Amino acid sequence: MTIRLACVDIGSTWTKAALVELPGGRLLDTRQAPTTPDDVVAGVLAATAGWDAEVRACSSAGGGLRLAVVGYEELISAEAGHRAALSAGARVVHVAAGRLDGGALAALADASPDVVLLVGGTDGGDATVLRHNAAALAGVAAPAPVVLAGNAAVRDEVAAVLTAAGAPVTAVGNVLPDIGLLAPEPARAAIREVFLTHVIGGDRLSADARLRRWVRAVTPDAVLDGVAALAALRVDAECPGVLVLDVGGATTDVHCVPAVDAEQAGLQRAAVGVPARRRTVEGDLGVHSSAGALRTAARAEGLADPGEEPLALGEAAAVVALRRHLRAEAGYGPGGASARGVGLVVLSGGVFRHAAPNDVAAVVDRVAADRGGAGGVLGRADVVVDTRYVLAAAGLLAGDEPAAAAGLLGALLPG
Template identity: 85%
Template sequence: MADLLCCVDIGSTWTKAALVEPAGGRLVATRQAPTTPDDVVSGVLAATAGWDAPVRACSSAGGGLRLAVVGYEELISAEAGHRAALSAGARVVHVAAGRLSGAALAELAGVAPDVVLLVGGTDGGEAGVLLHNAAALAGLARPIPVVVAGNVAVRDEVVALLADAGMPVTPADNVLPDIGRLAPESARAAIRDVFLTHVIGGDRLSTDPRLRRWVRSVTPDAVLDGVAALAGLRAGAEVPGVLVLDVGGATTDVHCVPVADAEQSALQRSAVGVPARRRTVEGDLGVQASAGALREAAAAEGLAPPGADGLSLGEAAAVVALRRHLRAEAAYGPGGASARGVGLVVLSGGVFRHSDPAAVAAVVERVAADRGGAGGVLAGTQVVVDTQYVLAGAGLLADDHPVAAAGLLRTLLPR
């Protein structure tokens, strides 16, 4: 199998594996095994048993990457940091703004983040809060990795202050170099490096050195890369943008890559700016751990109460998440995806992949007909299901095997 690759997603519950032919993106086989939380390598080996091929993986096991954002002002730099963190596939567990007090520092430490994203100030602008917060973090009893992505005028000083206190620190470009211009990619790459070094390279998931060799990114980050590649494949479509609703047991993740030129007017409407690739996490929309909250959210949207089966809950999660996304996009201005930026919606998640195809087809029709409950703003949008779970695998292949990634993603293109 020298000409094949194993693409693996290590989830909190299931480890999903796909055997792929890199030359053309042919999906040779798929398999899954229960994730083994005491040592996730065992689950990977079970899912890939008999496949003598190199493994590349992404992981959200153990809750993925827990990230706290510390910024200067909640509606500007802290919000910019929050958006950058979500685009990196992190689960944002805490956001603090302004000068950290003792109580605020204790609250941050209490949520036990894997990494802190420290932001604040535009380049050459206000620096006092950033320096104050760096000094406060340096005083924590337990070292926490910090990504510094604030005012570059004092970046070296901030990095030195944290490093001298024994804090693992990674510098990045400012996530908000100017008002209205969001630049998350450098911070996104730094967060990924911290994830690989301190979460995958630590002993929380496994002490087996193979895990560090296999894992390339946190799963939502890989999926977002796959969504971006899918949008690229649809460049010739009338509306090429893509939105993915990934329904899980605890959350529904929304990944969005709208058509690029649809955002230009929106850039003038937000103090933070609009990232080209967006991801949000709906923490109350899940078909297992969050089922009760999901029912409440569906009732608040005026939807019929979902049944007890997973597919009914999955449909409710998808519809509510889509409506929330469209309302959030509307806040970006008339050029957001709510107006004309998305031409394809993809439903993903085990609840859709493992249900009766006819029943899933009926759900697809109802989601498409709902149009976000906003008067047809997505009229004409097509809805498909990622039945073979190719998005994460395509994201893992997109950088160095773009032909293979494209081959996998073509299975999602409407015929």
């Protein structure tokens, strides 16, 4: 028996939909409609009109989930929390380390987070900073929801302080239970639930109850699940790692699932550990609402001004985002783990999907020649374009319908 499922990505600019036949994952149709910011449900209905299919969705409308991380010290607790946040598909808008004072609380408020990830200390270790920061957050008027993922020895005490102040708090296992042991999954799951409850379940995007039923994840999280599923299909490839450059209207996201061998080089941040799936989200690199900031970022990197042409903007966003990603990856070992462990690069986003193949090939050649770092990846990997935007849909299917996800992703396998 076959059924049809509408997999929908509600973006900041466009709402993209893929009609998928289960269980095999045959792609029946794709559509897009402008995202309707006053009520995103209207855009979903426009993109799926006439399909007569259940909707399963992810969303980055309104910039996705804005998350702030408050930790014990920059290199250990705060960075561990930062990575847990990225693995949850959140956009990290602020990181604070150490004791929160008046200035730090003001900076946190200015970042306008949807949720605060509060971490600090290994289990049974020093809890003074975690206690102080919980009390400081408790004194803030209308505090954002808090995911507490710090020292388990004081978890109940700290949660009680926040709850008494009226802050919605979810207490989970420590993201750093011991030095050298990173455990982001409990925090990741909690962040996801906070997103669904407070952002999707609230009225910021829509008051329509259907949105809460439809949305399963933040879009970057769904795409990263799709990237992991694609990498799993390439386990027998000479270099199975996958990197995706997803250029959107508001952000450019870099998703990476590198080959296992790439994890073995000497780690410079061994105390935090290396996540198997990695992402950087660049909130100032978009070809529509962030175009002005993108031009500024391109100039700062020594690139020519991309002007107004969409593909030129997409090229600039890809180069700058990949350079930044590789600089972040350099902390995992000499040269950066992604550069060594990637055999397939996928270009995603409307600027690439709608461009002529020869024009995209020219972009790839120019990026491959980039001496600022990006060429080190594109110059040695196969490069394909997600022309039908299946990565987000595959990510939405990967958990419950892995065969369908694999069926969708087959189109991205070279040859």
